[in-house]
Amino acid sequence: MENRNNVIEFILLGFIQNPEGQKVLFVTFLLIYIVTIMGNLLIMVTIIASQSLGSPMHFFVTACMTQVFIDHLFAGAEVILLVVMVYDRDVAICKPLHYLTIMNQWVCIPMLLLTWIGGFLCSLVQFLFIYQLPFCGPNVIDNFMCDMYPLLNLVCTNTYLTGLSMTANREAVCTATFLILLVYYGIILYSLKTHGLEGKHKAFYT
Numbered sequence: 001m002e003n004r005n006n007v008i009e010f011i012l013l014g015f016i017q018n019p020e021g022q023k024v025l026f027v028t029f030l031l032i033y034i035v036t037i038m039g040n041l042l043i044m045v046t047i048i049a050s051q052s053l054g055s056p057m058h059f060f061v062t063a064c065m066t067q068v069f070i071d072h073l074f075a076g077a078e079v080i081l082l083v084v085m086v087y088d089r090d091v092a093i094c095k096p097l098h099y100l101t102i103m104n105q106w107v108c109i110p111m112l113l114l115t116w117i118g119g120f121l122c123s124l125v126q127f128l129f130i131y132q133l134p135f136c137g138p139n140v141i142d143n144f145m146c147d148m149y150p151l152l153n154l155v156c157t158n159t160y161l162t163g164l165s166m167t168a169n170r171e172a173v174c175t176a177t178f179l180i181l182l183v184y185y186g187i188i189l190y191s192l193k194t195h196g197l198e199g200k201h202k203a204f205y206t
Helices: 019-049 062-094 096-102 105-131 148-152 160-194 197-205
Strands: none
Touching: 062 096, 062 105, 062 148, 062 160, 105 148, 105 160, 148 160
């Protein structure tokens, strides 16, 4: 009968072999583990001790409207920031020698302000759509956050036109952003036709 050598121990090399580095990693991971355990214990204590967790998370009050506004503010700013980023990439690829001249602080700061102002205006339009609607009740929202469409379910009047207008506004912003991104990336891809593989790699991965 043939003898078999069964491996019964395994050696884990870990991240690094340097003893000093291993100590640093050990302390780092230990601290992360302790913080995680303490956070989980805090959650457990809160669940056991709190009497308010059985009540609904959100009621239709001013805080709900604030949440709707802030949510759409950051979403709108993020969409506009995508356009700013692709413009920056376009200048870096198509006009690399003039990049520092074009993308100076007198250009970057207004673009940053434009991002937040655009996000504010997008949020304001959505907010005004919902704020002027009559809410008769109930005031409990069956959702984990205050958003437009859960709020529309609580409106007394017919919300078809309002919902259609809100959707059209939101989709118009997203469609315009998508088209701008397509145009800029089309320009970038066209300019990369004369670049080598290394240039294309730098353009899309750095």
